[in-house]
């Protein structure tokens with residue numbers, strides 16, 4: 001079975017909007033685990049616009065399932081991850097000013113850098129994953145870095161799903177084939193949702209884990225909205 005790791009960045013976004021501690025990120029993460037998720041993912045960004053570095057440290061004591069920290073391995077991020085020692089670190093080449101992650105690694109161009117960083121994390125006993133576009137050459141490049149897994153960047157699949165899902169999945173099937181051949185574990189994430197997740201899983205049977213945040217939190221708001229509106233109306237009777 002594919003594991004579901006819930007990305008809680010959006011909970012931190014909501015909390016930070018008011019400057020207080022509502023919603024309580026640590027409680028939400030613990031509840032998500034209690035509801036059955038197999039892991040918690042965070043992606044602390046350098047400007048700490050959602051997850052703060054302190055959140056990452058605090059979550060280490062709360063998360064009892066799999067803790068996955070994503071980010072661009074700059075010195076501050078490497079230091080944080082080595083101190084926390086999560087179960088998994090996912091390396092993402094995101095620019096500081098990017099609204100969200102928008103590309104995978106060029107694993108050929110950055111091979112020696114990635115090799116060095118991967119070795120550092122693996123020596124510390126942390127499983128590693130590299131965020132890549134669904135391209136067999138880049139998957140082969142990832143293998144050369146010594147990483148345990150890749151995370152397939154699924155934005156193009158999510159976008160293409162609505163118009164032509166057979167076409168949208170094709171590069172992912174090819175990339176997964178290459179990863180299987182090379183005995184690289186496969187994770188996936190970005191813009192996966194209740195609409196598109198099942199078809200993805202059916203076509204990538206060796207998928208070990210998905211990390212989902214944005215859609216899952218939006219869907220939770222929608223699916224809870226009717227209930228909460230009625231709870232307020234009842235309180236006002």
Ligand SMILES: CC(=O)[C@@H](O)[C@H](O)COP(=O)(O)O
Pocket residue numbers: 007009010042043045070092099100101131189190191213
């Ligand atoms: C690595 C990745 O795919 C991202 O989806 C990410 O973790 C989400 O980051 P934001 O919540 O900052 O958009």
Ligand SMILES: NCC(=O)COP(=O)(O)O
Pocket residue numbers: 007041070151188189190191192211212213214215216
């Ligand atoms: N690695 C992807 C992730 O953690 C969540 O991405 P998204 O569901 O917020 O797009």
